[in-house]
Amino acid sequence: SQQGEEDPQALSIQEGENATMNCSYKTSINNLQWYRQNSGRGLVHLILIRSNEREKHSGRLRVTLDTSKKSSSLLITASRAADTASYFCATDLGGGNKLTFGTGTQLKVEL
Amino acid sequence: GAGVSQSPRYKVAKRGQDVALRCDPISGHVSLFWYQQALGQGPEFLTYFQNEAQLDKSGLPSDRFFAERPEGSVSTLKIQRTQQEDSAVYLCASSLDTLYEQYFGPGTRLTVT
Numbered sequence: 001s002q003q004g005e006e007d008p009q010a011l012s013i014q015e016g017e018n019a020t021m022n023c024s025y026k027t028s029i030n031n032l033q034w035y036r037q038n039s040g041r042g043l044v045h046l047i048l049i050r051s052n053e054r055e056k057h058s059g060r061l062r063v064t065l066d067t068s069k070k071s072s073s074l075l076i077t078a079s080r081a082a083d084t085a086s087y088f089c090a091t092d093l094g095g096g097n098k099l100t101f102g103t104g105t106q107l108k109v110e111l
Numbered sequence: 112g113a114g115v116s117q118s119p120r121y122k123v124a125k126r127g128q129d130v131a132l133r134c135d136p137i138s139g140h141v142s143l144f145w146y147q148q149a150l151g152q153g154p155e156f157l158t159y160f161q162n163e164a165q166l167d168k169s170g171l172p173s174d175r176f177f178a179e180r181p182e183g184s185v186s187t188l189k190i191q192r193t194q195q196e197d198s199a200v201y202l203c204a205s206s207l208d209t210l211y212e213q214y215f216g217p218g219t220r221l222t223v224t
Contacts, residue, residue: 042216
């Protein structure tokens with residue numbers, strides 16, 4: 001069963017705009033991770049945020065975590081066509097680092 | 112260095128056949144994970160190894176699924192008497208150890224006809 005749910009399920013924006021995706025989860029976590037998956041390819045790790053962190057940056061990516069609301073957001077600034085992909089949040093509940101994935105957000109960045 | 116590799120990339124099996132899916136993790140990675148991803152869904156955990164020890168197999172959907180990692184490196188996921196509901200992409204991931212990010216392979220797309 002999926003631990004998290006991403007919102008929105010699909011997002012279409014113009015190149016140069018910012019894209020925000022949200023993730024909600026149900027139980028206490030050790031950390032939360034965001035992954036990108038291009039069509040027909042494997043998952044690529046983007047960023048990991050620990051339960052005691054509130055915000056993290058990596059290049060054009062900004063992730064926030066609100067453990068009181070059990071939610072996280074991923075912001076991609078100045079989007080590019082190459083950012084077109086599905087984005088998944090995944091929670092690590094602390095039991096050996098197995099990940100529980102959300103349902104994903106399909107992002108399409110148009111030229 | 113080389114990433115996680117999986118073979119075959121595509122597998123078509125007739126219902127009732129046995130299949131074996133292989134995963135070569137990144138050299139030196141202690142932890143290895145198998146996930147199943149149905150079309151349009153996020154991956155779901157199947158099983159986890161720490162070196163050669165299978166520490167968690169709670170996600171295996173039935174006793175037709177079996178995984179091994181006998182020497183703590185290459186892993187094989189075997190599915191016996193395949194059913195149509197087994198059709199999915201099977202992803203393997205490895206990590207240096209627990210608490211580190213996981214690196215995923217390209218997956219094996221299994222289609223059971």
